[in-house]
Amino acid sequence: MGEHTITIIIRLAFALLAGGLIGVERAYNGRPAGLRTHSLVCVSSSLLMLFSVFQWKLLDGAPFETLRVDPTRMAQGIMTGIGFLGAGVIMKEKFSIRGLTTAASIWMTASVGVIIGMGFYLAAGISTFITLVVLSSFGWLERKLPSLKYARLKLRIKGKDVISKDEILKLIEKHEIKGFSPSYHFNNETDSFYYQFNIRASNQDNLYKLEESLRSIKNIEEFSVIPTGD
Secondary structure (H helix, E strand, O other): OOHHHHHHHHHHHHHHHHHHHHHHHHHHOOOOOOHHHHHHHHHHHHHHHHHHHOHHHHOOOOOHHHOOOOHHHHHHHHHHHHHHHHHHOOEEEOOEEEOHHHHHHHHHHHHHHHHHHHOOHHHHHHHHHHHHHHHHHHHHHHHHOOOOEEEEEEEEEEHHHOOOHHHHHHHHHHOOEEEEEEEEEEEOOOOEEEEEEEEEEOOHHHHHHHHHHHHOOOOEEEEEEEEEOO
16 A cells, blocks of 8 residues: 555545544534535545645646645635535525634635644644534633624504604613614504514523513504514
8 A cells, every 4th residue: 555545544534534523513512514515515525635636646647737635725725615605504594693613614624624624633633623612612602791682673563553653762772782774664554553663682681571561551552573683
């Protein structure tokens, strides 16, 4: 078995291990791209970089002027293709977006594969470890960090029982919530006023308390509080 054969086997096996470790974490958390996806992404990225590294051997006898040794061009092509794969796991549900972390993990897995294909084992190993730490631990930390909660409040009120915009804003502010960008219109067919506000709270519990208050107001026939990203 030649020296290059051993090198190729080691790099592809390392890529399989690195991608598999990241994929196991994603599969455990029930994400759409799991063990198989991340393993294949890492191995394929490493495989394509191996072609760039060993093209002198693979294309032995080819005219010298036809060979271009530029691994960065291969890496750019890999990452462009991975962008389409990452986009496939991002899902929009009403005003929320899911799958961004999994898309980022696929991007990172491809980067690790590229580095392994070039033979930078230390960098690849450290990057894999960092990725696992971020995916497994930073979610808990992110939930503990204080953050503003944004939502869109919609109300439907019968015309004869109309509540003014200022009264609604006072009710919102009573629960330590900021209301802004108000809009409203009247529908003749349903004889109802429709209000819409963007709201911002520092605590999710404040939104729940606002919902309880809105349910207790008989004049309000219908309302919704829809989380948004900003």
